[in-house]
Amino acid sequence: MERLIEEIPNFFTIWNVIFLAKAMGVTFLLTAIGCLVGFSVGGLLAIFRKTKSFYLLPLRIFIIIYTEIFRRVPFLVSLLLFFYVFQIIKISDDLFLIATITVCIIATAYIGEIIRSGIESINQTQWDAATAMNFTYYQTLREVIFPQAWKVILPPAFGFFIMFIKDTALASQIGVMELTFAAKILNNKGFSPLLSFGTILILYFILSFPLDRFGKYMEKKLASNRN
Amino acid sequence: MPQIEIKSINAFYEKLHVLKNIKLSVSKGEIVSLIGPSGSGKSSLLKMLVGLLIPKSGKMYLNGNLVNFKNQSDLRTVREQIAIVFQQYNLFQNMNVLKNVCIAPTKIQKRNPKEVNEQAITLLEKVGLKDKLKSYPDELSGGQQQRVAIARALCLNPQILLLDEITSALDPELVKEVLDSIRLLASEGMTMLIVSHEMSFVKEVSSRVVFMDEGSIIEINNPKNIFEKPKEKRTLDFVSKILKEK
Amino acid sequence: MGYTLVYTQVLEFLPYLIKGAWISLQIAILAFFGGMFFGLILATIRTFGNNISNKIVICYVTFFTNTPQLVQIYFLFFALPEFGILLSPYIAVLLGMTLNAAAYLCEIQRAGFLSIRQNELDAAKTLNFSLVQQVKYVILPHIMRVLFPPLSNHYIIMTLGTSMAAIFGVEELTGRAFNINSETFRSVEIFSITALIYIVITFIATFLLAVIGRYFFKAKIRIIQ
Ligand SMILES: Nc1ncnc2c1ncn2[C@@H]1O[C@H](COP(=O)(O)OP(=O)(O)O)[C@@H](O)[C@H]1O
Ligand SMILES: [Mg+2]
Numbered sequence: 001m002e003r004l005i006e007e008i009p010n011f012f013t014i015w016n017v018i019f020l021a022k023a024m025g026v027t028f029l030l031t032a033i034g035c036l037v038g039f040s041v042g043g044l045l046a047i048f049r050k051t052k053s054f055y056l057l058p059l060r061i062f063i064i065i066y067t068e069i070f071r072r073v074p075f076l077v078s079l080l081l082f083f084y085v086f087q088i089i090k091i092s093d094d095l096f097l098i099a100t101i102t103v104c105i106i107a108t109a110y111i112g113e114i115i116r117s118g119i120e121s122i123n124q125t126q127w128d129a130a131t132a133m134n135f136t137y138y139q140t141l142r143e144v145i146f147p148q149a150w151k152v153i154l155p156p157a158f159g160f161f162i163m164f165i166k167d168t169a170l171a172s173q174i175g176v177m178e179l180t181f182a183a184k185i186l187n188n189k190g191f192s193p194l195l196s197f198g199t200i201l202i203l204y205f206i207l208s209f210p211l212d213r214f215g216k217y218m219e220k221k222l223a224s225n226r227n
Numbered sequence: 228m229p230q231i232e233i234k235s236i237n238a239f240y241e242k243l244h245v246l247k248n249i250k251l252s253v254s255k256g257e258i259v260s261l262i263g264p265s266g267s268g269k270s271s272l273l274k275m276l277v278g279l280l281i282p283k284s285g286k287m288y289l290n291g292n293l294v295n296f297k298n299q300s301d302l303r304t305v306r307e308q309i310a311i312v313f314q315q316y317n318l319f320q321n322m323n324v325l326k327n328v329c330i331a332p333t334k335i336q337k338r339n340p341k342e343v344n345e346q347a348i349t350l351l352e353k354v355g356l357k358d359k360l361k362s363y364p365d366e367l368s369g370g371q372q373q374r375v376a377i378a379r380a381l382c383l384n385p386q387i388l389l390l391d392e393i394t395s396a397l398d399p400e401l402v403k404e405v406l407d408s409i410r411l412l413a414s415e416g417m418t419m420l421i422v423s424h425e426m427s428f429v430k431e432v433s434s435r436v437v438f439m440d441e442g443s444i445i446e447i448n449n450p451k452n453i454f455e456k457p458k459e460k461r462t463l464d465f466v467s468k469i470l471k472e473k
Numbered sequence: 474m475g476y477t478l479v480y481t482q483v484l485e486f487l488p489y490l491i492k493g494a495w496i497s498l499q500i501a502i503l504a505f506f507g508g509m510f511f512g513l514i515l516a517t518i519r520t521f522g523n524n525i526s527n528k529i530v531i532c533y534v535t536f537f538t539n540t541p542q543l544v545q546i547y548f549l550f551f552a553l554p555e556f557g558i559l560l561s562p563y564i565a566v567l568l569g570m571t572l573n574a575a576a577y578l579c580e581i582q583r584a585g586f587l588s589i590r591q592n593e594l595d596a597a598k599t600l601n602f603s604l605v606q607q608v609k610y611v612i613l614p615h616i617m618r619v620l621f622p623p624l625s626n627h628y629i630i631m632t633l634g635t636s637m638a639a640i641f642g643v644e645e646l647t648g649r650a651f652n653i654n655s656e657t658f659r660s661v662e663i664f665s666i667t668a669l670i671y672i673v674i675t676f677i678a679t680f681l682l683a684v685i686g687r688y689f690f691k692a693k694i695r696i697i698q
């Protein structure tokens with residue numbers, strides 16, 4: 001314990017603080033990009049998944065397989081797989097890029113599912129009314145379904161954002177300089193694990209907690225609005 | 228030439244044979260009432276007429292034209308001419324009353340928004356909802372929602388109107404109002420198919436009454452006969468049961 | 474650069490990998506039931522406890538759900554020895570996953586408790602059920618029906634989470650993939666096969682859970698979402 005107190009001034013030097021802040025930025029960026037892409041592409045997947053046209057059947061099958069696969073493979077394994085695939089095809093050896101692409105691919109699968117079940121939560125009566133008045137599928141989604149479904153989609157989406165902040169810790173395994181990797185480096189430099197890992201636990205918490213609270217607040221508010 | 232003619236229609240919900248060999252023709256300006264126990268397929272028949280339930284076999288003619296249910300543009304034509312008021316009203320929950328009425332005429336039929344707005348307000352006034360224009364469906368009673376649904380259907384300027392369980396959610400004093408507007412519509416030549424259990428209403432407005440049971444049409448008769456001397460025993464059972472409940 | 478995928482060499486390791494999958498399964502099940510038990514205690518405190526105990530549980534749950542499991546295990550594995558507590562990799566992972574699961578499973582189980590209150594209790598009272606009958610015929614079936622889908626879902630998430638154990642040197646499925654990788658350098662082949670095994674075992678798990686849920690608890694779980 002005394003050693004720990006002695007170590008603290010050495011640990012929180014300006015260099016280490018900047019180092020950790022940068023790493024925190026990387027963690028945040030990975031998550032944010034993943035969620036943005038996940039939301040847009042995942043939204044598209046959800047939309048196409050619910051189409052009925054015969055010609056889009058192959059697309060629907062592809063979407064089902066895609067979402068099932070990436071929600072059934074551990075993040076770590078997907079990450080390593082993409083890491084090695086990138087080494088073979090030699091498009092890029094930018095670790096951050098590889099991690100970002102992996103995160104986007106997985107986020108798309110998960111958020112696509114969240115959006116799809118949001119769409120499905122809307123009563124069939126709304127579809128019937130729109131169809132009977134000659135709304136097209138996309139008009140129905142835009143005018144009727146999404147304006148109602150976002151309330152169902154947002155709370156689990158926030159839960160997912162938080163899960164992703166935490167899952168990006170695994171990117172440390174391929175050497176992306178995010179929070180967990182930074183802690184490992186500090187630990188290797190001789191700082192105590194208690195301090196290195198303890199600090200980033202707090203930093204993760206700082207990133208995640210506001211989102212968690214906001215998500216729960218919104219869930220409550222939207223739930224009470226509906227009654 | 229009948230305005231709507233359906234021949235040997237069979238329709239299914241997965242395995243459930245919900246419409247069995249349905250034959251019916253309705254001429255322009257006619258008011259046909261559908262009666263029958265709950266679950267007999269009345270709503271399904273109306274849904275089939277706007278292509279929400281695609282029949283497995285049989286034919287439908289609209290103004291003499293055969294409707295191909297697999298062809299989207301055929302279905303669009305059908306839905307341009309037939310408007311439906313659903314049993315559950317099916318108002319859009321995310322739109323206020325006025326928007327519910329205006330959205331399809333402006334966004335789908337691409338009519339002049341100002342004109343549509345005026346018509347919508349007139350219609351809503353007629354059904355007694357002038358002061359509810361900005362309310363949302365979940366703030367309205369069942370009867371009010373139903374009247375919005377009627378206004379929404381009428382604002383589409385359809386040739387044919389389908390009304391499902393029209394009087395069941397209405398307050399007694401409103402029944403008369405709705406009845407009056409329906410009579411007015413009829414005098415303007417609008418064709419109507421009405422599902423209702425309000426016997427006096429059915430008797431008064433309809434030109435013919437169709438009795439359905441278990442997915443089949445059992446009897447088609449004029450309103451006087453169907454209540455007083457029906458041809459079929461099942462009709463008699465149903466009618467006397469309903470009259471007793473009164 | 475031509476790189477051809479060669480699976481023959483890696484396929485020889487298939488039995489080795491599948492044995493690893495058993496270890497993954499073991500970790501997942503132990504951590505899940507450990508987390509269920511600990512989470513149940515937490516949920517009970519949260520539902521019936523006083524203000525202070527309540528706050529402690531809330532802090533616990535908030536902390537564990539807002540920090541990465543990986544870092545929690547790092548902490549257990551590297552920081553606890555400073556206090557003289559040395560954990561083997563297997564135990565550190567198991568402990569970390571259990572503590573983490575407890576936080577989530579506490580929340581899930583609590584939601585199940587809360588759903589009962591408003592629901593069918595009144596109906597049971599009007600039918601003059603005794604307390605035991607109420608629990609047996611009304612409360613338990615209701616709770617299981619509500620809880621089974623989210624619990625199953627969390628079990629699948631935990632199965633995927635066990636791959637973290639590899640980072641600490643546990644030789645479960647991913648750990649064994651690491652081992653083969655450093656021997657053969659057939660990385661893409663190895664990790665794609667490993668991914669496939671995860672897909673298969675989670676599919677089997679979802680299928681079994683769906684069958685159990687439907688048969689015993691009338692809970693609806695879709696096998697393909
Ligand atoms: N969307 C649906 N999916 C499956 N079965 C349905 C659906 N809608 C109605 N049914 C069934 O079809 C039968 C006829 O229903 P419906 O047409 O609503 O009868 P009615 O309007 O005469 O009460 C009933 O047995 C009902 O349960
Ligand atoms: Mg009906």
